[in-house]
Amino acid sequence: MVSRVIPVDAFDLVIFGGTGDLARRKILPGLFRRFLSGQMTEDSRIIGAARSDMDADGFRQLVRDAIAEFGGAESKEAEAIDKFAARLDYVSIDAKGEGGWSDLAGKVRDGVVKAFYFSVAPSLFGDLAERLHLHHIADAESRIVVEKPFGRDLESARALNQSLAEHFQESQIYRIDHYLGKETVQNLMAIRFGNVLFEPLWNNHYVDHIQITVAETVGVGGRGSYYDKAGAMRDMVQNHLMQLLCLIAMEPPNKFEADEVRTEKLKVIRALQPVDHHHIVRGQYDKDGDEPSYREDAENPRSFTESFVAMKVGIDNWRWAGVPFYMRTGKKLKSRASEIAVVFKDLGHSIFEGDEARHRNILAIRLQPNEGIDLQVTIKEPGPGGMRLIDVPLDMTFSEALQLEADEAPDAYERLIMDVIRGNQTLFMRGDEVEAAWAWTDPIINGWEARNDVPKLYDQGSAGPDDALMLMHRDGRRWRDIKG
Structure with missing residues (x-):
């Protein structure tokens, strides 16, 4: 195609x-x-x-x-x-x-x-x-x-917005986040608002929880001096993960127009609950043989900057009341993968017994690599031997389903720059979005500093600190396996 x-x-x-x-x-x-x-x-x-x-x-x-x-x-x-x-x-x-x-x-x-x-x-x-x-x-x-970075806290973000506003209108300013240019990220809106199959289920009556994972296998490398002043919270959560959360949680806009979409995203950010410090895990990758530790990469032997963050977040609105959003991102993890997983609730009543009753539908949206979507559904395992149920994915890998060559789909930067030329701001952050994100993020970072919080060390090539696993285990849930 x-x-x-x-x-x-x-x-x-x-x-x-x-x-x-x-x-x-x-x-x-x-x-x-x-x-x-x-x-x-x-x-x-x-x-x-x-x-x-x-x-x-x-x-x-x-x-x-x-x-x-x-x-x-x-x-x-x-x-x-x-x-x-x-x-x-x-x-x-x-x-x-x-x-x-x-x-x-x-x-x-x-x-x-x-x-x-x-x-x-x-x-x-x-x-x-x-x-x-x-x-x-x-x-x-x-x-x-x-x-980005659009500031490093609310105060600097406001100052940055004000300096730009002295000479340009908000309609002229395009704050670029390359994550929003990914084909699958844009497809979030098409999946939700273009399919009668999903939108009626997109609420706390049917969704048990949502997981957002952005995992990297690389360390901070040559970015050590910058990263050590930012950390995973400022570098990834405040912008990339926040935008993914907004797209997955926002209400349907009246029209698919820039300000309509961005206003709905802003409502999500303003509805985010403050995060209890027991619901956040910070990590820092440890030395692994000849592979340097985070502190060695950052050339700061006393650094308390996090290279990993996991957290449990709630949204105070009718649609998502009681549904936890689990977010995690980190460096030097087992696989390079970005995924949003919508985990649906169990059946109200199952006609099956024992292990055969324990099956869940999961909609997984893969951002990288191998952009695509799969819906985990329960079927009977083929063959004799009774009613044995298994979970299988209905897989739509874009490059295969649409017969696209690997290099045919535009890169995120290509798509976003062309949107600038068209004058389409839909996939660009508005100034009040940026400030609202920092207003939510700042208390978390300030809390770490006030408590002298020390990141947990984790092994390179792992899924992050054990405490991140416990963040979900305490709720009777588990992270999906990171697969590249």
């Missing part, structure tokens, strides 16, 4: 930090794939902007190298790469000074969509926004894309 590609309007996309790691790994190769797909018009252009002293040809070579290193099969498309490179330009710019801004003003055109990607540290967001207006480069129709 060949996915349908609809070209976007002509655009000028300026990437501040265009020579940086994120641009090289994700943004630029992703844009090249969108070019290959035919989604860019002939007169669309990409302008790199950074401190590096190079010319346009130097930037084009950097992009060629990035595609060769981080692209897939498309990196062999020499003729296409030449055509893509012809759309590239570059300006050396001083984010806090005046250098290069006049040059940039001369390169950005009127009459096309103007988008500015802030692939830089948040401390530069305000400076870039101010200079874009001071030099009349941005206008009322321009769009800016900002990367």
Whole structure:
């Protein structure tokens, strides 16, 4: 099945930090794939902007190298790469000074969509926004894309939002979270609101509990200095997991429009119950032979920063009263996997006895790897020997069910950048969402600090600290096995 590609309007996309790691790994190769797909018009252009002293040809070579290193099969498309490179330009710019801004003003055109990607540290967001207006480069129709972290607490998030609001309307600001660009994440809404089979069951009458897992096999690696100031709570829970929880728990919006969807997500965040500290487990991966511990990776022998968090969360509303949401995320775990599992309640009455009565339906939504959905249903085990029941998945792996090649589905960054050009904010966080998430998260982090909480050590390649298993065992439940 060949996915349908609809070209976007002509655009000028300026990437501040265009020579940086994120641009090289994700943004630029992703844009090249969108070019290959035919989604860019002939007169669309990409302008790199950074401190590096190079010319346009130097930037084009950097992009060629990035595609060769981080692209897939498309990196062999020499003729296409030449055509893509012809759309590239570059300006050396001083984010806090005046250098290069006049040059940039001369390169950005009127009459096309103007988008500015802030692939830089948040401390530069305000400076870039101010200079874009001071030099009349941005206008009322321009769009800016900002990367996380959106602050490190409520106070800094408010300050960041205020600095952007001085020069841009909320309708112009796109806070990007690549998790929301994943095909399966978007399918959450299609599954819930597009199927009569599920929406009537999506409440506390039928759902026993929900599990959200984002597990990684890698450690903090080269991100140690950043990660040690953030930890799993700030780096993953406050944004990625929070957004997944919102999409799975929100009420049906009146329309599938950006502000309608984001308002319903905001209601979920505001309905989250405060989390008792007995319902949170923090962990830190230990040394494993030659594999360094978290503290060695972070180069901080006294670090109390968590590389793992598990928690039990409740939502104060009619739909979810009494239904626990269990969330966990961590590094150096047994498998790389992201999954949302909706675990339905037992039958009100089972006609079967003993072990044959203990079966549950589970809807598992896999975000990575092998994006897809499976519904665990109970059937009779084939063969003679009586009524023996087994659980089997009705599996829909997207690449198989839709006959997609592995590299055919757009990467999350590709999809989200094209949404920016279209002016579609549905999959981007609104400022009040960000602040509400921090308002819920801050007391948890402050509580750890006030209690001098020490993370539990856990073995690399495990499912995390034993205390995380007990978090569910105490409730008579268990985590699903992490499978990559």
